Amino acid sequence: MESSVDAPPVDGEEGTSVGAGTAGVRLEGVTKRFGTFEAVKDMDLEIADGEFFTMLGPSGCGKTTTLRMIAGFEQPTEGKVLIDGDNVAGQPAYKRPTNTVFQSYALFPHMNLEENVGFGLKRKKVGKAEIKKRVADELERVGLSRDAKRKPAQLSGGQQQRVALARALVNLPKVLLLDEPLGALDLKLRKGLQVQLKTIQRDVGITFVYVTHDQEEALTMSDRIAVMNAGRIEQCAGPEDVYERPETTFVAGFIGVSNLLPAVATGPNEVKLDSGETIPTGDASRFSSGDRCYAVVRPEKLTATTSGVAPSDRPSIDGVVETSLYLGNSTQMTVDVGNDVKMKVLIPNASEAERQDLPGGGSRVKLSWTAENMHLVRESPEEAAGADPIDPTDNNTEGVTK
Amino acid sequence: MKAWTWLREHAVLFTGILVIFYMLAPIAIIALFSFNDPVGRFNFEWAGFTTQYWQHPFAVTELTDSLLVSIRLAFMTAIGATILGTLIAIALVRYQFLGRRAANLLIVIPMATPEVVIGASLLSMFLVYGAKLGFGTLLIAHIMFSISFVVVVVRSRLIGFDRRLEEASADLGASAFTTFRTITLPLIAPGVASAAMLSFALSIDDFVISNFNAGSEVTFPLYIFGANQRGIPVEVNVIATMLFTVTIIAMLAVIIQQRRAEKMAEKREEEATSSVASLPA
Numbered sequence: 001m002e003s004s005v006d007a008p009p010v011d012g013e014e015g016t017s018v019g020a021g022t023a024g025v026r027l028e029g030v031t032k033r034f035g036t037f038e039a040v041k042d043m044d045l046e047i048a049d050g051e052f053f054t055m056l057g058p059s060g061c062g063k064t065t066t067l068r069m070i071a072g073f074e075q076p077t078e079g080k081v082l083i084d085g086d087n088v089a090g091q092p093a094y095k096r097p098t099n100t101v102f103q104s105y106a107l108f109p110h111m112n113l114e115e116n117v118g119f120g121l122k123r124k125k126v127g128k129a130e131i132k133k134r135v136a137d138e139l140e141r142v143g144l145s146r147d148a149k150r151k152p153a154q155l156s157g158g159q160q161q162r163v164a165l166a167r168a169l170v171n172l173p174k175v176l177l178l179d180e181p182l183g184a185l186d187l188k189l190r191k192g193l194q195v196q197l198k199t200i201q202r203d204v205g206i207t208f209v210y211v212t213h214d215q216e217e218a219l220t221m222s223d224r225i226a227v228m229n230a231g232r233i234e235q236c237a238g239p240e241d242v243y244e245r246p247e248t249t250f251v252a253g254f255i256g257v258s259n260l261l262p263a264v265a266t267g268p269n270e271v272k273l274d275s276g277e278t279i280p281t282g283d284a285s286r287f288s289s290g291d292r293c294y295a296v297v298r299p300e301k302l303t304a305t306t307s308g309v310a311p312s313d314r315p316s317i318d319g320v321v322e323t324s325l326y327l328g329n330s331t332q333m334t335v336d337v338g339n340d341v342k343m344k345v346l347i348p349n350a351s352e353a354e355r356q357d358l359p360g361g362g363s364r365v366k367l368s369w370t371a372e373n374m375h376l377v378r379e380s381p382e383e384a385a386g387a388d389p390i391d392p393t394d395n396n397t398e399g400v401t402k
Numbered sequence: 403m404k405a406w407t408w409l410r411e412h413a414v415l416f417t418g419i420l421v422i423f424y425m426l427a428p429i430a431i432i433a434l435f436s437f438n439d440p441v442g443r444f445n446f447e448w449a450g451f452t453t454q455y456w457q458h459p460f461a462v463t464e465l466t467d468s469l470l471v472s473i474r475l476a477f478m479t480a481i482g483a484t485i486l487g488t489l490i491a492i493a494l495v496r497y498q499f500l501g502r503r504a505a506n507l508l509i510v511i512p513m514a515t516p517e518v519v520i521g522a523s524l525l526s527m528f529l530v531y532g533a534k535l536g537f538g539t540l541l542i543a544h545i546m547f548s549i550s551f552v553v554v555v556v557r558s559r560l561i562g563f564d565r566r567l568e569e570a571s572a573d574l575g576a577s578a579f580t581t582f583r584t585i586t587l588p589l590i591a592p593g594v595a596s597a598a599m600l601s602f603a604l605s606i607d608d609f610v611i612s613n614f615n616a617g618s619e620v621t622f623p624l625y626i627f628g629a630n631q632r633g634i635p636v637e638v639n640v641i642a643t644m645l646f647t648v649t650i651i652a653m654l655a656v657i658i659q660q661r662r663a664e665k666m667a668e669k670r671e672e673e674a675t676s677s678v679a680s681l682p683a
Contacts, residue, residue, distance in 0.1 A: 073569050093572040106570035110588050119584075120574035171574065 023084030023097070023174040024049040024207060025070055030079035032065050039065040041231040043079070047175075047209060047224075052201050054210040056218040057228035058254070063211045064179055066228075070209060071177050072096045084174055094123075099168035103180040105160045107152035113139060113163050114148045120171040138170040139163075141200070158189045169200070175207045182217065194220055215255045219243060227251045234380060247286075250380035252296045259302070259343045261295040261317075263376070271295050271376060275339045279315040282372040293376045299346035301373040304333060304358070304365045316368035319343065321359050331358060335367060343367060429646060436639035443633025455636040459644065462637045468625035469641060472606050475537065475621060479544040479605035484598040486545065487552025488590075494553070495560040512550045520547060521614035528615060535617025543615045544608060548601035555600060559593030 027045040031038065040062040047053045055063040068074040069081055072093030081089045088096050099120065107116050114135055121131045139145045142162035144155075152160055161181060168176055181197075182190045198221045201208045212218055218225050219239040226236040227250070235247045246252035249260055262274045265287035272278045273295065287293055303314075304321075319337035326349075333345040345367065349355050359365050409416075435445055439452035460466040493499075494506055512520065524543050525535075533539055567589070571581040587594075609623040616624055626638055 071573060073572075093569065094575050094577055098573070100570070100573045102566055102570060104564070104566050106564065106566040108567060108570070108585060119571070119576075123575035123580065167570075167574070 024051070025175055025209065026080075026082040026085075027066070027069075028080040028082065030066070030069060030076045030081060032062075032069060032074060033077045038231055040069070040076075043231075043233060045226065045233065045236070047207060050205045050207055052198065052208045052210065052221060052223045054212060054218040054222035054225045055228055056212055056215060056225050056254070058213055061228040062231040063213075063228050067100075067177050067179055067209060067211045070175065071098050071100050097174040098177055099171050099173035100177040100179065101161075101164045101168050101181045103183045105152070105157075105164045105184075107160055107163055107167070109152055112149050112151055113144060113155075116152065116163060117167045117170050119167065124171070134170055138166040141169075142166045157185050158193065161185065161193065165197070165200070169204065169206070172204075173206065175209060176201075178208060178210045180212055181210075183212070183214075190217070197221060219255070227254060229254070229380060232381070245375055246296060246377055248377050248380040249294050249296075252294070252375075252377050257299050257344055257346075258296050259299065260377075261297075261337075261341060261343075262339075263293055263295045265289055265291045265293055265376060269371075271374075273317070275317065275337065275341070277315075277317060279317075279374070280371040281374045281376055287376055287378075291378075293378055295374050296377050297343075297369050297374045299332070299344040300330075300348075301369050302343065302345045302367050303369065304335065304345050304347065304367055306359055306363065306365060314368040315371055315374065316366045318364065318366055321361050321363045321365055323361060324358065331355060333358070335365060337367070432639050433643045433646070436636060436643045438636060438639075440636065445634055445636050445639065455640045459637055459640040462635050464620070465625060465629075465635065465637055465641070468620045468622045471537070471619060472622035475540055475544060476602045476605040478541055479548055480598045480602040482541070482545040483548035483552050483601040484594060487549045487597060487601075488556050488594055490549065491553045491556035491560055495557055509550055509553050512547050513554075517547075517608075517610040521611040524611065525614040535615055536619050539615045539617065540612055540619055540621070543611050544601075544605045547608075547611060548604050551600050551604060552597040555597040556590060556593050559590045563589065 025045075025047040027043050030040055030043045030045075032040040043062075043066065045066075055066060057063045065074060069076050069089075070083070072088065072091055072095070076089050079089065080087045083097060108119065111119070117138055118131045118135045121134060126134075136145065136148070139148055142165060144159060144162060144166070147155065147159070152163065155163065161184075164181070178197075182193055185193065194217060197208075201221075210218075210221065219242075222239055224236060224238055225242050226233045227242060228234065229250045235242055235251045237245075242251060243255055246255065246258070252258040252260065263271045264274075266272045266278060266289055268285055269280055269282075270278060271281050271293070279295075281295060317337050319335040322334045322336050322342065324334075325332045328349070330349055331347045333347065335343045335345055337343055347355075347358065435448075436455060437451050437453065438445055438448055439450040439454070440447070441449045455461075490509065494502060494509070521543075524539075524546070528535060528539050563586070567585055568581050571585045572578075576584065607623065608621075609627060612621050612624055613627075620628070626634065629635065629638065
């Protein structure tokens, strides 16, 4: 609270000012049903004190429902919600030590900014003078001191979002819940506020639970990310792990673009692709020999060379270039490697001459990569059970990545 | 030829003026005849100009008494119907319960039922229960038929209400009652206020239902109806004109205030958009 945004945060410094008032969150076997629909399925989750935790997933994956159960707007059908070790399941929202920043801002239109931000403190029967001071400090933090007497309708979307943040933070909640807080803003403003949010979080040290469907936003800001799908957490790990070492086809597809090759694990560091090749991989230890899996390699980790000249120490497969798309800073190639599998290759446009040299449509190419850049993922449970199995040629990414 | 073109181009204007004249002529006549100095009992023929009735508008005691009864009745009706109607509207919009759809439908039935039927039914009900006809029965009757209108007005306001605001309030530590008092009520207040005014107007205007259930009580419309048999005193015109004037002034005040608020909002919006770029570091 004491330090302001203006003080530059020291990079890498951890838990700088974790206040005594913050706390972790734990979900134990939480299930939420709406009628017959199971929005959240038997979820276990541990969020550490002072962590910037993100729940990421497509709409309808249960992330917002989970957040609303922590806030108290929804009560779990089964299971426990623990904040600071106390089970709050069943407790109404107004009794919980959490505050929420809503996507729609939900500012009170009939109150000015000062009254909006002071609303929570007034409910807690904080003294008038102290309310005034803390509200002023908080508006200062978000850079809206000049507008204290204005009504929300007089502000732009970005400003309103900052008021919503101030209104929540001023109460020094143990946990701050953010429900797609930047979802309604345009890209440029969003980028600015992402940095601001992260700075504020490091500054106040409060546990942030952040919900978004924007993978880039999640990767930028989070300490840890829970990737959710169909009411379950598919993977819960740091941004790098989630991106570099996805565990399921869903995670691999939802975060970034992935090339999925259907395969069978054949050894601790070896996999046999359905197309016939047996190749070395980075981490097959989670699979035992004979398990069905997918081999994943990111487009930017692939090198395309004209057939026959691939370095022999690198695993590779052959294919035919289908299309080559100029994307400005890079070129994206789609390569047909047979068996209905199409691989995306991303080649940075480092030099114009090199770009002119790239194999064009119809050329035979060899795609190669280093063994540690290939990971094995298991098929996402929902997809395995579902009537509509994923199509690996589509990489399961269209529509969710940009 | 030129004149004909001019006339054709302004046809809409002339039609409009004629329609407005048609609508306002009776009211103008009432106002005009409040300055009449009638010969005999009936104030239907222009006999000469006088301001004597304007100098003593409340000279006729029965008329003044009936007006006071009507105002008191309308006031109490507005309060009773607004409270009950608002609560019903909240229940209908906010809560899921058995028979909610039926209640939604039933609530508008009094609006569609002929007043004569409501009046007669109320009377027979009062007689069955042995209620003494008078101010009390009038109040019950008036609240009863006003509730539907209140419900309809407040309900539309509630339907457009952003529930997230109430969640935000709860999230900030406000109990259900505090949320209602500090968030919900202030935001639906315009709807509640117009519902109150509407029920006031409905009550002060009602004749048919009151005629059945008034007993010996005389409201303003009942008095005028009775007086019509023997000749309406000019004071009726005076008071009617006064009521009309007060209403017009009130309406103008509301319109002017709204215009001003709109202009202010527009101005602020411009300012807000111009300061979007000023993000703090």
